[in-house]
Amino acid sequence: MMQIIQGSYFYPGQNRKVDAELRLDDSHFELWQTSEALLITTGSVNTLHLQALIPGLPAEWQLADGALFCAADASYRPARRSAAGFSEKLEQNKGLILASLLLLPLLGWWWLAVGMPATAERLVPLFPDKVYQITSHQTLNILDQLHLEPSKLPAERQHQYRSQWLQELSGLESLLPAQGQYRIEFRDGGRIGANAFALPDGTIVFTDQLIDLLQDKPDALVAVLLHEAGHSIHRHGMQLLARSMASTMLLTLVTGDLEGVADTLIGSGTALLDAAFSRDMERQADLFSAQQLIARDKSPAAFADAISALSKKSSTTSQLESLLRYLSSHPSSDERINTATKLAEKPQ
Known part of the structure; x- marks a missing residue:
């Protein structure tokens, strides 16, 4: 019994197609160009290969010379002469x-x-030194443009803190990745408020508001300094960058592009997922700070003092102050204070 299937014929090795019909019976086939009633080719059905049938797409037959015939009706499904392929069985x-x-x-x-x-x-240690430097430089530039202002602390006070803190960090530079070097920067935090953060290359930024908040607690300021140094030493910033790159690649693979829904997923999904990841980082930096305080004959309770002061400050000021502290992704303040207090109570 003859079957007649309307569709398109694609010439082998050419970007050219014509309207055609495929005429099939049990032993042979014919391909006709419909506009001119011209026989294109004919042969045994054994030389005509039916491609894998994919739901929603039209059936396709490949000829021995590489030409292709595509059915016009996407819903048409021919009877197979051979067993279905693996992909079809899965579908x-x-x-x-x-x-x-x-x-x-x-x-x-x-x-x-x-x-x-x-x-x-595992990937972060493979990053070249230049990546740490460029990332840190660009990050600080963006923050300076969008959120931070030049420090209003007197130059003498800045020099005093910088000299003291670089001395505290002098034995830790060898632990920095990518041949980094500690650098202390001061900024007016504006709406961000009392905050400190570390960049991948060893730059540590303190806001004026944090200095004012802890000015009567010098050991608490050192505890914050050591906490931020721990972030740089453990490459936390670059790990977050690598994670962001990997999530972008995954979303690209799944969605095909980064527009529309993908942008929403990157903006909200990554922020939510960073919560668990960031908590581990914060605990690691907290422990580093406590250990370094003990090594300097200072009590880890100084870090508890800093967290307590920041917690009280954040509860009475704008939520914008949590922008750089990632408070929602940190361990709770009570947990961090209790951990530091217990370490302070242990016999050294």
Whole structure:
């Protein structure tokens, strides 16, 4: 029985197609150009290969010379003369489809929550030195343009703190990645308020508001300094960068582009996922600060004093002050204070 299928014929090795019809029976086929009733080619059906049938896409047959015939009706499904291919079997297996709907989200969650942080931690030591320097320079430039102002602290006071703190860090420079060097910067935090943060190359920035808040607690300021130094030493900033790059690549693979929904996912999803990742980093930096305070014959309770003061300040000021502190992704203030207090109570 002859079948007649309307579609398009694509010439082999050419960017050219014509309207055509495929005439099939049990033993041979004919391909006709419909506009001119011209026979294009004919042959045995054994030389005509039906491509994998993909839901929503039209059936395609490939000829021995590389030419292709594509059916016009995407819903048309010809009877196969041979067993379905592996991909077709997967597409037709309802159990596997259901399993994929359940497993793919779990796999995505595992990659974002476990696989990506572990991969980032292993990749970061491979970054060239220049990446640390450029990233730190550009980050500070952006913050200066958008959120920070030049420090209003007197130059003498800045010099006093800088000299004292660089002396505190003098034995730790060898631990910095990428041949970094500690540098102390001061800025007016404006709406950000009392804050300190570390950049990947060893630059540590204090806001005027934090200096004023802890000016009567010099050891608390040193505790914050050592905490931020811990972030640089453990490459936390670059790990977050590597994680962000990996999440962008994953979203690109899944969505095909980064517009629309993908932009929303990057903006909100990454922020939520960073919470668990950042908590581990904060605990690591907290422990580093406590250990370094003990090594300097200072009490880890100084770090508890700093967290307590920041916690009280943040509860009475604008939420914008949490922009750089990532308070929502940090361990709770009570947890951090209790940990530092317990370390202070241990016999040295």
